[in-house]
Amino acid sequence: MTAKIAYDDVEVGTELPARTFPVTRATLVRYAGASGDFNPIHWNERFAKEVGLPDVIAHGMFTMAEAIRVVTDWVGDPGAVVEYGVRFTKPVVVPDDDKGAVIEVSGKVGAKLDDNTVRVDLTAVSGGQKVLGMSRALVRLA
């Protein structure tokens, strides 16, 4: 593993570069194919509404995949991630228009631990609501 961020260069509170990730219906169809998750709530509006959702929603695992990019882009080597967990608190609702939805992700160092490892606390927001809770990654720095 070859993290490009040095443990000694970060402090508790150090902010990672925030990112914005667009999500359209096409994004979800593509993710369904790549992940093998073809649950119709992620592509079929009629079905989604029948089961009580406001509209088609993004795969929780898609949001989880986007959120960690704030960390992997920061450290360079995704192999530096030693632990990563989230709670899915609210769905990312994706309307059928050209804009779709946007997931805004920010992160900051929440703790410096042993073995050059830091805990990064992530925040993911879409449509003004937190879509992930307890979103944390342990990352081994250089």
Next chain:
Amino acid sequence: MALDQSFVGRSYPPTAPYEVGREKIREFAEAVGDANPVYTDPEAAKELGHPDVIAPPTFVFTITFKAAGQVIEDPQLGLDYSRVVHGDQKFAYTRPVRAGDRLSVTSTIESIKSLAGNDVLEIRGEVHDESGEHVVTAWTKLVARAAEEG
């Protein structure tokens, strides 16, 4: 009806090996819009000390969730999957998943809880490579919403 607590600790047989291919990793990385060359270019991966391209951190869920099907579809457990949502997800990595891996998953029921009438089922998937070395553990928490009163 609440799930039977006696299922906690139950393990299911290891899955047949899943062979991780470079092009599957590429497809996944493109689907999440991540252009990091470590996912697609073996030379870039080697520069970071990996023997081949590695997979994005959440890629392995596609394998562990399929394996969790053994639990979800266990007729003795009796989970009503039509009422299930994904509550929590966590991974702990010994090393990143990489192209060429042949991965087998052993699923275990870690916990069963009842919260406000909902069943909360946590499944632990231990992922090992062909040589038996641990690669990653995935914890998947599923929430089965209580059925409406008939």
